[in-house]
Amino acid sequence: MQQTNPASTSKDFLLSVEGLTVSFDGFKAVNDLSFYVDENEIRVIIGPNGAGKTTVLDLICGRTKATAGSIRFRDKELTRMREHEIVHAGVGRKFQNPSIYEDLTVFENLELSFPRGRGVFGALAFKRDAEVVSRVEEIAEMIFLKNQLKTEAAILSHGQKQWLEIGMLLIQSPELLMLDEPVAGMSVSERVKTAELLHRIIQDHSVIVIEHDMKFVQDIAHRVTVMHQGKVLSEGSMDHVQHDPKVIEVYLGH
Structure with a gap:
């Protein structure tokens, strides 16, 4: 991994946040x-x-909207863009509580998120062709739901609902996924599979994760950014931040 270096040009990185x-x-x-x-990095913010x-x-x-600073994604300045423009630029966001369509099947949830269905005219012209079916099946296999394609989302476990929402992001092919506490409320086995899922995802994407579960962070993080009072307190490998006296004092020690 490249080291954090404010002097680096932003084109060296997928995402450059400066003076935010x-x-x-x-x-x-x-x-x-x-x-x-x-x-292809998993960055965890704790x-x-x-x-x-x-x-x-x-x-x-x-x-x-930022008061000051810059957020550059590829060659785009995100602070000047609207939410939907940022989504189209390739940034996907998953919130803490899964927002899926519970009365629809797993297949229908994924199909609804397929990019061609966006907007009124896109939705009207949308057809379930071989490309859509193939992509839905590909994503369903990745998120461990291939055998649940006909299952109504409401009866999935909490962990499976989280995976489905991640799948709904993945089917839009974002370059950067942002996940807020993805394993909160999951069983131990679901957490292990979620770590496996994130390692699959970063073959083609980068991921920013906010998480409190330190065991999970240890399993997934390439680099960890520790925040305190709106600033970076420490940054580096999980091993580095775990042994940083400042981090132990304000966070891990409690």
Whole structure:
């Protein structure tokens, strides 16, 4: 992995976040934050509650507008773009609670997310052809739901619902996926399979994960960014941040 280096040109990285700041009524939820994500990297952001982790994802996907700083994705400045433009640029976001269509089958949920179905005219012209079926089956196999294609989403386990939503992102072929606490509420076996899924995903994508489960972080992270009070407290391998006295003091020690 390339080292974090503010002097590097942003084209060296898939995502370059530099000097990112957002203030809410004078309170800086994110304060002069910089970090860089490589291609095919799993970057995990950890930190105590209120550190600004979810706000960073909100800023990258355009849900919240930055007060200052830059977010460059490939050659695009995301701070100037709207949410739907950022999605079309190749950034996908999964929130903490799965938002799937519970009354539809696994197949129908994935089919509905297929890019050609976007927008009113796209939806009207959409046809279930061999390309769609093949892609849905490919994604379903990747997310461990190949045998549940005809199953109504409502009766899936919590973990399977999380995988389905990740599949709904994957079928849109984003280059960067952002996942907020993907294993919260999962069984131990589902967590192991989710780690396996993320290692599959990064063959063609990069992933930013916010997570509190340190065992899971250890299983997946290439690099870990530790946030505290809106800033980077420490960054590096899981081993490095685990032994950083500052991290032990404000986060891991509690």
